[in-house]
Amino acid sequence: xxxxxxxxxxxxxxxxxxxxxxxxxxxxxxxxxxxxxxxxxxxxxxxxxxxxxxxxxxxxxxxxxxxxxxxxxxxxxxxxxxxxxxxxxxxxxxxxxxxxxxxxxxxxxxxxxxxxxxxxxxxxxxxxxxxxxxxxxxxxxxxxxxxxxxxxxxxxxxxxxxxxxxxxxxxxxxxxxxxxxxxxxxxxxxxxxxxxxxxxxxxxxxxxxxxxxxxxxxxxxxxxxxxxxxxxxxxxxxxxxxxxxxxxxxxxxxxxxxxxxxxxxxxxxxxxxxxxxxxxxxxxxxxxxxxxxxxxxxxxxxxxxxxxxxxxxxxxxxxxxxxxxxxxxxxxxxxxxxxxxxxxxxxxxxxxxxxxxxxxxxxxxxxxxxxxxxxxxxxxxxxxxxxxxxxxxxxxxxxxxxxxxxxxxxxxxxxxxxxxxxxxxxxxxxxxxxxx
Numbered sequence: 001x002x003x004x005x006x007x008x009x010x011x012x013x014x015x016x017x018x019x020x021x022x023x024x025x026x027x028x029x030x031x032x033x034x035x036x037x038x039x040x041x042x043x044x045x046x047x048x049x050x051x052x053x054x055x056x057x058x059x060x061x062x063x064x065x066x067x068x069x070x071x072x073x074x075x076x077x078x079x080x081x082x083x084x085x086x087x088x089x090x091x092x093x094x095x096x097x098x099x100x101x102x103x104x105x106x107x108x109x110x111x112x113x114x115x116x117x118x119x120x121x122x123x124x125x126x127x128x129x130x131x132x133x134x135x136x137x138x139x140x141x142x143x144x145x146x147x148x149x150x151x152x153x154x155x156x157x158x159x160x161x162x163x164x165x166x167x168x169x170x171x172x173x174x175x176x177x178x179x180x181x182x183x184x185x186x187x188x189x190x191x192x193x194x195x196x197x198x199x200x201x202x203x204x205x206x207x208x209x210x211x212x213x214x215x216x217x218x219x220x221x222x223x224x225x226x227x228x229x230x231x232x233x234x235x236x237x238x239x240x241x242x243x244x245x246x247x248x249x250x251x252x253x254x255x256x257x258x259x260x261x262x263x264x265x266x267x268x269x270x271x272x273x274x275x276x277x278x279x280x281x282x283x284x285x286x287x288x289x290x291x292x293x294x295x296x297x298x299x300x301x302x303x304x305x306x307x308x309x310x311x312x313x314x315x316x317x318x319x320x321x322x323x324x325x326x327x328x329x330x331x332x333x334x335x336x337x338x339x340x341x342x343x344x345x346x347x348x349x350x351x352x353x354x355x356x357x358x359x360x361x362x363x364x365x366x367x368x369x370x371x372x373x374x375x376x377x378x379x380x381x382x383x384x385x386x387x388x389x390x391x392x393x394x395x396x397x398x399x400x401x402x403x404x405x406x407x408x409x410x411x412x413x414x415x416x417x418x419x420x421x422x423x424x425x426x427x428x429x430x431x432x433x434x435x436x
Contacts, residue, residue, distance in 0.1 A: 122153075
């Protein structure tokens, strides 16, 4: 469907091609006026062609009514106006047809050819008519008078509708382009908002997971040792009061250490939280605050030089722990040392839970571009001893270790050994190791 200017609408239902009622009223009204004009001009055409007057009138009415299809077939309307130009009829149809053609989506080459044909036809008819009038009136004029006047009248009839149609068509196409661009921009903004929402949700979920890992590592290890010492305290309370006092002191120290670590962690989270504001806080800001809290917690976390103290705590609980350090000791980024420490800590916690009395070997290897750690325990000497510890297991220890190592691009392996024990191994890549 070819349309013009502000009247450009969707094709109607059935045989109609008007999208709005006023467009149909306008086209029908123009067609009626054009038919009346051509009908009146058909009288003169019938007299010149020696035809009956009713034939000329009917011919003019039919030709003029062709303007009703100008929106759908503008080329046909212009061709009809060119065809009836020698009969000196259809001037309104020619003007409206040229405007509709220029404002439509017809290719510019076809528009230029039809405009040239219409201009030539009107110019020839005007020259012939003016020459006949000059001869009939017996006027003496110069040779350029008739062509000049004909050219002036032709341009006056054809140029304004053609230029106006080109302007309206260009303006309509510009408005459509701007509307499409606005719709596209709105869709992009909607997609960006959805993506920001997803990223904020992901950041919140990642922060929840990180906090859960930290809470698990701090609470599970300390509380496991406290339970082990409490069980030993209960066993020796009556037999060896001095050892019972010592165990009670260890339980108190470990409880205070656990509380201290929890307070430090919660303090970092509070410092990284988004302050309350009267306006709603964007979700992206929450994600950025969570990431900042995670980085601050990583900087303040434990380091590899605390592994000896960690192993000593397990030794005090009655576990035989051997720490082997291989390679040149280096200082690594905080997140690497913190992850390595947590892996060893969680592995020792699992020993307290599931392998009471088993001997443990902790290996730490400095390899320049990476740091590797391995915690291997032997078989449990007594299943009853393991059951007597009474330590619950949530099943998240190995999962948390794997998440920590994978987050830094490392490798994590865990599983039973051939000797009946259990082994946990992890390798963390190091970008810029520094010599201690």
